[in-house]
Amino acid sequence: MASPSSLLSWPHRAISLSFQPKNPSPSPATARVSVQDPPPPPSDANPSPGRSSNTSRYVWVNPNSPRAAGLARARAGSGRRARLAAAAAALAACEAGEAPVAAALEAAFPEPPSEQDAVIVLNTTSARPAAVVLALWWFLRNAEVRKEVILYNVALKALRKRRRWSDAEALWEEMLREGVQPDNATFSTVISCARACGMPGKAVEWFEKMPDFGCSPDMLTYSAVIDAYGRAGDAETALRLYDRARAEKWQLDPVICATVIRVHSSSGNFDGALNVFEEMKAAGVKPNLVVYNTVLDAMGRAMRPWVVKTIHRELVSQEAVPNKATYCCLLHAYTRARYGEDAMAVYRVMKDEVMDIDVVLYNMLLSMCADIGYVEEAEEIFRDMKASMDSRSKPDSWSYSSMVTLYSCTGNVAGAEGILNEMVEAGFKPNIFILTSLIRCYGKAGRTDDVVRSFAMLEDLGITPDDRFCGCLLTVAAGTPADELGKVIGCIDRSSAQLGAVVRLLVDAAAPSEPLREAAGELLGGARGVVRMPYCNCLMDLAVNLSQMEKACALLDVALRLGIYSNVQTRTQTQWSLHLRGLSVGAALTTLHVWMSDLYAALQAGDELPPLLGIHTGQGKNTYSYKGLATVFESHLKELDAPFHEAPDKAGWFLTTSVAARHWLETKKSAELVAV
Template identity: 30%
Template sequence: MAATPVSTALDVRCSIPHPSETKRPIFFTSPLRLPTKRFTISCTSSKTSFSKSPPKPPPNLEQQSPSLSDQLKPLSTTILSDAPKKDEPPQTHLLAKPKSTWVNPTKPKRSVLSLQRHKRSPYSYNPQIRDLKLFARKLNDCDTSEGAFTAVLGEIPHPLTRENALLVLNSLRPWQKTHLFFNWIKTQNLFPIETIFYNVTMKSLRFGRQFQLIEDLANDMINNDVDLDNITYSTIITCAKRCNLFDKAVEWFERMYKTGLMPDEVTYSAILDVYAKLGKVEEVMSLYERGRASGWKPDGIAFAVLAKMYGEAGDYDGIRYVLQEMKSLGVQPNLVVFNTLLEAMGKAGKPGLARSLFEEMVNSGINPDEKTLTALVKIYGKASKQTRNWLPSSNCLKKRKLGFETVKDEFRGILSDTAVESRRPFCNCLIDICRNRNLHERAHELLYTGTIYGLYPGLHTKTAEEWRLNVRSLSVGAAHTALEEWMGTLTKIVKRQEALPELFSVNTGAGTHKFSQGLASAFASHAKKLAAPFRESEERAGFFLATREELVSWVQSRVTSLAVTA
């Protein structure tokens, strides 16, 4: 196509330096020829005739930049509010690398997050801290009823100033006490209730997963014209995420943008996790790319979110993209990221790559924990015979007919080559492998040997009133083995008619991590399989209880059933 010359008036703003005067802007509204300078302008136009397009008016040079809400409008309309159509299947797979977006260097892409962490309030020393800490301990120890709590409030040792109230509020641990004290402060009307008081209370409520109370406090802040800052929104969003209220998390994220407040890195990583849990891969990667275009350097937590998302989808290309991004940005994976990537590799069916990743983890100086070795056991169970050879290949896992002394000696040799902090997780891993291979007797021998070598201190505790089995530091297979061993010992004691305490308990732990929750559910399932009399406690989270009468009745029923079978 032949080029056609186009003549048009230019509206140019430039600065011409002159040795005798300062720079000043000069405007040209008519064609101007410069004898010593030439400009070549290349452009691409559509087939539409120029004559059909009305001339554009010159821009208003004094027009202000668009407001923050206008800048963020594309984000809320294209990402946060779009729901997938009913006819379209949900997206679970993404290409190895998201599509790149061209950015005009003179007009950088609009920022969607603040690159600065929200600054905490400056610390000031309180000379009355000792007395107030003792008072807070009294509040923590008193009954949770409002009457008992109010009675202790009358013993406050110093006047209720802003600093004293904040110190006590921050020292209360049960969320019920924090909420009661916060409401009591409001009734005193001694000073304005600022954002920091709400934030401290919300964080305590988040620990108790009390999202409705947190949302009520947020609405109270709005009604009383108290500013919601990044910490406030981050607490609301993360609490909604912990309570699996993902729609609520997205709702408050949208409300945050509408107020013109930019999320910081913590809030941004949290909302990435929310969208990942919802399975919205497209939205997650769009937010990720927008954040990167704004200058954000993701940390290990953000990459763990991406790796887990791709792992759940079994998307190996996505996992490879995460690894490439981390290397290009110089982000060194920590233990959490390595564990997440190993789980993702297992779900993607890549045991060989999981092996390389595990070796990289060890070479970087990071020691594996229970979660690492649990992930390896899962991969090991799915892997082919050739791939399994890199996992522990001792005779104690291969040969069934070995004496206990041989097993103990070989196990001692394995432990001598293992770092001290990794020995217990390693023993848990071996027990899990034995149970997966139906080597239950060998699993019991390994547990006993690990107990002899001091790997499980505090596994059994005894008082006159209660005997307890503590399995919170064990893997699922090791916990099953410990329960079977304990029940066998208790059966012998009952048969010998020895003295027994009133209560028996098992502690599986009450952590928020999925490993703790999974251990409790797996233990409950195994106890049911054994018909053991343990029931989950309603008052003590992570505990399973049985009375002396229930245990004796269970032993007698087993003896009867065995006699009938014989």
């Protein structure tokens, strides 16, 4: 056994290392470890209270122990890392020329570098792409390289990071000229580079080359190319590759799942997107924030806000931290579905977190508020927009349009005019949407002269009226007193001569119904589908308000013949029903009049009525009024003394029995059934 004295006279080169202990003492004393110095005497290890607390402490390490070898390796590794970091920094600082690059690397590596050294420098340098390629060539000539493809892959990765597709293609060609065989990592890097550069077609092209070089896709390649096919619009191939990856027992990862969810969402297959999300959880793959954001966006596009709420609660329960993208997905989902409370809650969280909200998100919120009557909330949002220091958050013409729409629907003329003045002062010209809303506002307030003045503004700005604008004028006409109706009809004439001719036939009490029927058929037959029902509703409202029930019935006949109103009446052995949901008040009263006449005619013909008769109005209310169609109909049925009563177990339904209906119909004459 060696004596202590022999250990003190260690014949080899001395090793002196210092380290910081894993759990340092609160004392500021520095610990030094030496395999050359002897152990300190006990008096030094426990200094007396009178000695300085700054005295260094020494710990002796047996040079034959594994600990000494580990310390030596750590010191050597630290030096190597520093040398390679310096080489990467020197490469980043030099010019992108062959001579400067060679000089920098020769200075950093007096001796031939290893393959691993070359990999580390190429992977960590922030040099220009040209300098990276030159450094690659220098390493290939001077380093001890066993597999050249590894260095090419690292250089391609550096080009991918900088999104230099042309340089990556050129390096690929150089690689093939030098006879270097690409491997899976090469293709994965090139494919992901094409995807990062926004070139999904190139990614697909490189994927299809893999069999020619004897390469088979791995999980990373599948993930990149599935996304590439999806972005290239080939959803079928993307999903087929996903099925192939699963069949080959590749482990699902969040990247692949997020990609497939995005592909399903882009193609409109929202059930498929949700199935992939549930499938990955069943397979034991924990969704990350990217997956959560992707599926939230998909469910928002699918108009499934209840699913969005469930997934958001799950995200929070999994202790994932939502980011701005998460809140943007939530806002998109809730504003589309008009979930006002949820959307405002998300908005206030974003405000509290001081997140950037651009004008697009603000406008989505304002549009939602205008649709559901959130006046105070819209005013809060609009104030925040104007107070924002970010130019991307300032109100634009769409913001002002939403505010004018909000005030016009509530009949707030002063508010609408104030927003219009602010808009003009901000340098925006009124567009057709703002003028449409303004005319609707003046019409509700009974200010016909201001309707005409706003229409003149439209002509002065050179704006051509569209179908919706004409529909707005029809709505105003339906609520305008007869003595001022001519002013509004003049505006309708100048907007659409064909529509004006139909309105004039309608309001002319001396004109027969047949010319109106023909003219309305031509008008509605050529109108766009989105405006045909609003036109019918407004025209029948106008006819009912003018006590022109015969002409209202002619318009209803045209609408039924053209399929504008469908399934208005249904008959079964046990119940005959009238479905009025979605109709205006005038259209609903006209339809009721025709139905009552049909019932009376059935009795006159000796037909038996079913045990139950029902009228379905729906239970919804107008956003800006406490009166819905059900409320109006309930009052009207009472005026008629009709035996229909609101069903307690079926909201929006008015029911009666055949016995009560027969008795009521027999006591009335057909012409007296509906008092309009």
